[in-house]
Structures are given as C-alpha cells and as structure tokens.
Amino acid sequence: MTEQAFISVLGGGSFGTAIANIAAENGNRVRQWMRDPERAAEVNQLHENTRYMPGYSLHENLIASTEIKEISDAEIIFFSIPSKSFPQVVDQVRPYISKHQMLVSTTKGIQGDGFRLMSQVLADAFPDNPIGVISGPNLAKEIGQHQLTATVIASASNQVRTRLQEVLGCRYFRVYANSDVFGVELGGALKNIYAIASGMAASLGMGENTKAMLITRSLAEMSRFAEALGANPYTFLGLAGVGDLIVTCTSSLSRNYRVGYAVAKGEAIEEAVDDLGEVAEGINTLKIVKDKAEEMGIYMPLVSGLHGLLYEKKELSEVIDELMLAEQSTDVDFVLSREEHLKHHE
Numbered sequence: 001m002t003e004q005a006f007i008s009v010l011g012g013g014s015f016g017t018a019i020a021n022i023a024a025e026n027g028n029r030v031r032q033w034m035r036d037p038e039r040a041a042e043v044n045q046l047h048e049n050t051r052y053m054p055g056y057s058l059h060e061n062l063i064a065s066t067e068i069k070e071i072s073d074a075e076i077i078f079f080s081i082p083s084k085s086f087p088q089v090v091d092q093v094r095p096y097i098s099k100h101q102m103l104v105s106t107t108k109g110i111q112g113d114g115f116r117l118m119s120q121v122l123a124d125a126f127p128d129n130p131i132g133v134i135s136g137p138n139l140a141k142e143i144g145q146h147q148l149t150a151t152v153i154a155s156a157s158n159q160v161r162t163r164l165q166e167v168l169g170c171r172y173f174r175v176y177a178n179s180d181v182f183g184v185e186l187g188g189a190l191k192n193i194y195a196i197a198s199g200m201a202a203s204l205g206m207g208e209n210t211k212a213m214l215i216t217r218s219l220a221e222m223s224r225f226a227e228a229l230g231a232n233p234y235t236f237l238g239l240a241g242v243g244d245l246i247v248t249c250t251s252s253l254s255r256n257y258r259v260g261y262a263v264a265k266g267e268a269i270e271e272a273v274d275d276l277g278e279v280a281e282g283i284n285t286l287k288i289v290k291d292k293a294e295e296m297g298i299y300m301p302l303v304s305g306l307h308g309l310l311y312e313k314k315e316l317s318e319v320i321d322e323l324m325l326a327e328q329s330t331d332v333d334f335v336l337s338r339e340e341h342l343k344h345h346e
C-alpha cells in the first residue's frame with residue numbers, strides 16, 4: 001500500500017488543477033495555491049474551477065488556498081505556473097521551502113535569458129532539493145475526463161521518479177520514468193511551436209499529406225536541435241517527444257494549436273492569445289528557439305518559416321516556397337545521430 005503524501009500545487013490554471021485532482025483522487029492530501037481568492041472559494045465550496053476547468057468535478061481532498069506559506073509542510077511541490085511568471089513565483093516561495101522537499105515543474109516553456117528550462121531555474125534557486133519535471137501528451141481537459149493518459153516523470157533522482165509514480169499513477173494516468181531531464185523538458189517546450197504551425201495548416205484547409213509531413217519534419221527538427229544542445233535524441237521518440245507533438249499538433253484542445261488556427265484566419269497574435277484567456281507558451285518559445293538556433297548554426301527551416309509568418313510579415317506563399325523549394329541535397333529523412341546527420345551533409 002502506497003503511503004499517502006501531502007502535496008502542494010502552485011498555480012490555479014488548467015494543468016495545475018488537473019494534476020492536483022489526480023493526486024487528490026489517489027487519496028493524497030492536496031493544497032492548490034492560487035492567487036485569486038474568489039476562485040479558491042469556488043473550488044472549496046463547489047469543487048469546480050469554472051474559469052479553467054468548467055464542468056469538471058474536483059475531488060474533496062483537493063483544497064484551494066491563497067496562503068503560500070502552507071507549502072512548507074508539503075512532501076512534493078508542483079510548479080504549474082506559465083514560464084513568464086515562473087521566476088517571480090520561485091522568489092515568492094523561496095522563504096517556505098526546505099531542502100528535503102521534492103520540486104516538480106510541469107511548465108512547458110523556456111526562459112530567454114540564458115536559455116534556461118524550468119528545472120534549471122529551480123536548481124539555481126534550490127540547489128539542495130531533489131528536482132523533477134513532468135511532461136507528455138497531457139491535455140488537462142482530457143485528464144479531467146479520465147481519458148487514459150500517460151506522462152513522463154524525469155529526474156536525476158531515483159527517489160523522485162519512484163515517488164511520483166506512486167502518488168500520481170492510477171487506472172487512467174500511467175507514469176513512465178526517464179533520467180533525461182533536459183530532453184523531456186525541452187520536448188514539452190519545443191512541440192508548442194509546431195502546434196501553432198499545425199493549427200495554421202488545419203485552418204488553411206491543408207491536406208492530410210501536408211499535416212503528416214509537418215508533424216514528421218517537426219520531430220526531425222526538434223530532435224536535431226535538442227541533440228545539438230545535449231539531450232538524448234531517443235527521448236524524442238517517447239511520450240514527451242513525439243507523443244506530445246502528436247497530441248498538440250492534432251487537437252483543438254491545444255491552446256497553441258488554437259492560436260495558430262486563429263492567426264491563419266486573420267486574427268492578430270495578441271488578439272488570438274487574449275481570446276484564449278490561457279497561456280500559449282509557443283508564442284514566446286518560437287522567438288527564443290529561433291535566436292538559439294541561429295546562434296548555434298542549427299538548421300531549423302520550420303522555426304524560421306513560422307517566425308517569418310508571425311513576426312516578419314512574410315507572405316504564406318513565400319514561406320511555402322522557401323520550405324518546399326529549398327536545395328534538396330540538404331534534406332535527409334529522419335536521422336538520429338549527429339554523426340549520421342553530418343555524413344549526409346558532406
């Protein structure tokens with residue numbers, strides 16, 4: 001029998017609510033910290049978060065709170081905060097964290113300064129704590145519906161991997177372990193870029209061949225980028241790579257996909273994001289990854305093309321020509337190793 005945990009979840013949005021509810025349904029004691037007192041009262045009285053997860057009933061073990069100091073007693077603390085606010089929340093919680101607590105990020109974004117992922121932000125702030133990340137094809141609303149779902153817990157600590165499997169794993173949520181923290185986390189951030197492009201392709205009525213090409217070449221491009229930065233390319237054949245890429249590139253539940261869909265219909269990016277009322281990390285990640293790829297000389301035609309459309313006022317036909325009529329000799333089908341890739345480019 002698994003020993004129940006006291007779990008804190010930072011963030012009152014869609015994913016924070018989904019992860020808090022899994023833990024609560026598994027019999028753990030859960031505090032979800034959120035800054036909006038009305039939302040917290042609603043969760044506690046109605047067992048529903050009508051802004052971020054309307055229509056989903058939340059377990060009574062899940063208690064919302066606006067008192068951040070309550071995290072000091074938690075065994076595991078999840079950070080479900082958009083990357084933009086992540087450092088600020090880390091500063092806010094700093095006085096209440098002690099070194100035995102497990103810190104787990106669910107955030108799929110990148111900090112532009114120093115190209116840091118959230119586990120690195122956590123490690124810089126809390127160098128003595130065990131740290132992990134959760135990533136995978138995990139649409140919050142489908143988790144709320146108990147659709148059969150798998151995720152990945154990545155950590156250098158075996159204790160974190162095992163404990164997270166214990167407290168989150170259940171009949172509808174299976175937790176796989178990986179020690180490639182950087183690869184798992186990078187996969188979750190990168191796929192958001194390609195979800196925007198896929199939403200655009202769907203909105204423009206592009207064919208199934210086109211969508212399959214886009215997803216497959218996205219996988220090749222993100223794996224190439226990740227490997228150049230030190231990730232294990234095989235991680236990208238797992239749930240946090242191709243798995244998450246598939247779900248976000250094909251589902252209108254993905255916010256990044258929806259932003260792409262709206263922009264291709266003629267909406268301005270800011271308008272599309274405002275209409276969403278939730279975070280679409282890919283908008284910011286695109287700029288950060290484009291800069292990094294240029295700095296490191298990594299060939300990323302899809303990132304360049306999407307950046308051209310969203311931020312350089314390029315015409316769609318121009319971008320399509322650039323992608324489809326590029327010098328053929330540089331294009332090889334999916335390859336995994338850097339050596340193999342270079343061999344094809346001799």
Ligand SMILES: NC(=O)C1=CN([C@@H]2O[C@H](COP(=O)(O)OP(=O)(O)OC[C@H]3O[C@@H](n4cnc5c(N)ncnc54)[C@H](O)[C@@H]3O)[C@@H](O)[C@H]2O)C=CC1
Nearest residue numbers: 012013014015016080082085106107108138139140278279
């Ligand atoms: N929604 C989903 O299906 C999934 C989301 N994720 C990732 O999880 C992260 C969080 O996403 P969601 O919860 O879906 O976003 P969301 O947009 O639904 O909610 C964000 C929450 O963070 C809160 N927040 C923002 N800044 C804050 C601050 N300074 N202090 C306190 N609270 C603050 C907001 O009030 C809101 O409650 C993102 O990086 C996302 O990519 C990961 C897996 C699935």
Ligand SMILES: O=C(CO)COP(=O)(O)O
Nearest residue numbers: 136137138139254255256
């Ligand atoms: O990461 C997600 C599913 O795994 C959610 O994607 P969006 O942020 O695009 O909704």
